[in-house]
Amino acid sequence: MKWTFRVFVLLLIAFLAACGTEGDDQAEGEQNSSGDATSEETRVIEHEMGETEITGQPENVVALEFSFVDNLASLGVSPVGIADDEDESRIIEPIREKIGDYTSVGTRKQPSLEVISSLQPDLIIADMQRHQDIYDQLSEIAPTIVLPSLASDYEGIISSFETVSQAMGMEEKGQEVLAEHEAKMEELKAQVPEDEDRTVLPAVVADSGYFAHNMESYTGSLLESIGLENAIQSGDPRYNKINLEQVVEFNPDILFHMETGEQTVVDEWKENDLYQDISAVKNDEVHNVDRVMWSLSRGLISSEEILEDAISYLY
16 A cells, blocks of 8 residues: 555656746747747848848847837947937937947947947947948948938838847837837827828938928838828928029928028028918918938837927917
């Protein structure tokens, strides 16, 4: 009888141990299915300069354009380094609140490779137009992906966000964030009257000239996405330096001026009868907006901020 009891106890212990192992395996499987990368997972990310292998979930990320800072902040990630043009005020407040402290790696045009290397990044996110010539050097420092930002429209910005989510090993989180963004965009679009037929023209205005953003630009395409038609429906490049006579010809009903500098070309134009004859000027629909938000940021967070801004001015 004692022998039979001992056998029973041993069998019971083996059965409970097996159940425990199965439970651990199941729990581990559930954790790995959350959409976040495991420490061993290697994936290939396709981008503008080819393909880059990334293992695990990057922890030290360097962003060389403001749109990528917006991408990371949307995912709840704080980059260790940012090409912020050595001016943290160029990062809009809603994003600064999310990312906290970071190290400046210099300007977006000429980021410091030495400073980037010192941060020991495990991912660098660079802009196609600005950084393709230093891609090889960046790749020697850390896995690097190159995406369109400066030369991108709104849809391209969305696509870049999806790629950043994949690179971060946070694809499921990215999908959740994007779904929330799309819902917010629909909410904003609903505030634009269906019969809205006025044309808009966003432009950076400086002492050096008037730089109009056409319908294929980031800001132009963003406004169009909620039903605000751009006054310039064609043209290359997306950012066109135009004169007063051309503004009069396009005759926008609404002007959004992103001012840079204390004096701009518009200050001179105001004394000209041609400027006073523009529909937006006659109808008091010239709005001075924050250039950092409207032109530099280019991301999910900034897109929502821009549209809220525009709607508050128009309606």
